[in-house]
Amino acid sequence: MGLTATLLAVDAGNSKTDVAVVTADGEVLATARGGAFRPPAVGVERAVDALAEAVTRAFAAAGVTSVEHVSACLANADLPVEEEQLAAALDARAWGTSVDVRNDTFALLRAGVDEPLGVAVVCGAGVNCVGMRPDGRTARFPAIGRLSGDWGGGWGLAEEALWHAARAEDGRGEPTELARTLPAHFGLGSMYALIEALHLRHIEPVRRHELTPVLFATAADGDPLARAVVDRQADEVVAMATVALTRLDLLAEETPVLLGGSVLAARHPQLDDRVRHLLTSRAPKAVPRVVTARPVLGAALLGLDRAGAPPGAHARVRAHFAA
Numbered sequence: 001m002g003l004t005a006t007l008l009a010v011d012a013g014n015s016k017t018d019v020a021v022v023t024a025d026g027e028v029l030a031t032a033r034g035g036a037f038r039p040p041a042v043g044v045e046r047a048v049d050a051l052a053e054a055v056t057r058a059f060a061a062a063g064v065t066s067v068e069h070v071s072a073c074l075a076n077a078d079l080p081v082e083e084e085q086l087a088a089a090l091d092a093r094a095w096g097t098s099v100d101v102r103n104d105t106f107a108l109l110r111a112g113v114d115e116p117l118g119v120a121v122v123c124g125a126g127v128n129c130v131g132m133r134p135d136g137r138t139a140r141f142p143a144i145g146r147l148s149g150d151w152g153g154g155w156g157l158a159e160e161a162l163w164h165a166a167r168a169e170d171g172r173g174e175p176t177e178l179a180r181t182l183p184a185h186f187g188l189g190s191m192y193a194l195i196e197a198l199h200l201r202h203i204e205p206v207r208r209h210e211l212t213p214v215l216f217a218t219a220a221d222g223d224p225l226a227r228a229v230v231d232r233q234a235d236e237v238v239a240m241a242t243v244a245l246t247r248l249d250l251l252a253e254e255t256p257v258l259l260g261g262s263v264l265a266a267r268h269p270q271l272d273d274r275v276r277h278l279l280t281s282r283a284p285k286a287v288p289r290v291v292t293a294r295p296v297l298g299a300a301l302l303g304l305d306r307a308g309a310p311p312g313a314h315a316r317v318r319a320h321f322a323a
Contacts, residue, residue: 005029005064006307008095009300010072011107012037012051014125018296019054021062024309026316030061031296039076039086048089055095070096071303073107073295078128078143100306103140104295105130111298112258112291116305119244120291121237124261125209126153129240131248139247141240152233154263158211160229165191168225176225181218182211216268227270234274237264242282251283260291297321
């Protein structure tokens, strides 16, 4: 029979997975990194198979074969039914005696606060927002795209920029430098050429995300339409944060609002300044800050919270990931 540690912390995102094996007093015995976690694209079992590779390496490095609890913060766990399905799939692997599955935005939130209190908005490939209170109350959104009322994120911003640029070039829309800067990024001379290249897959669709920084650069150079798109993203970030604060009765008390994901973490001045300005007027007690800690830290802290670990354990695991 192998050894048993206290906690397996998992942060599984659309681009990478981080796992950590942690003891009851917060010592990190081992960590490992794996690939993307995308159940909608490959199915739940294949996605968990990919996760298992990183877990196996971490267990081997820690010298354990199982843990008491699995704290898993997973991308694409957007609805309660999806959390239940993914929890059952992880439970079947027998990595731990118990399993908690949450959306990965909760990992970012918990990594950025000293106690489970606050709101986090993630703007990376997509956009999402969650909030929590120490009493266990949470606020969240379905966050499955336009179907659930979402707008923006890196992918959405690129699509919006392409839409405006196409209409600018053919005369249906307002003039914008995006009609020049977007195709120029790929060495092309017109939006027609870029549309053709994307449609015929001469440029792989996944490369559209490269256009989000081009949008921000064009906005920074003063293009009015590009600036309007960036402003709208700020409006959406603040709308989500304000609604979450309201649902949790936190508008009247000083509360951290954590900003994360590749778009917000880039600290684009126009986006960053507008988010902070709007929060000041709509949620004056909000304390916004960008989170740079690895989200797997949040998954570990959530697991220690559940175990009732002492403050020293939280400090120890936080110190490990800060090193």
